[in-house]
Amino acid sequence: MTHSTxxxxxxxxxxxxxxxxIWDNLP
Known part of the structure; x- marks a missing residue:
């Protein structure tokens, strides 16, 4: 489980x- 976590x-x-x-590249 730790691996998947x-x-x-x-x-x-x-x-x-x-x-x-993406947010930084918004107009």
Whole structure:
């Protein structure tokens, strides 16, 4: 379970990074 949890944390961190980049590029 800990392994899947770490993957989930990495996934959410990646999504946050993408959302942040997109948000910064909004007009």
């Amino acid at each position: 770490s993957i989930l944390e990495e996934y959410t961190a990646y999504i946050r990074f993408l959302l942040g980049a």
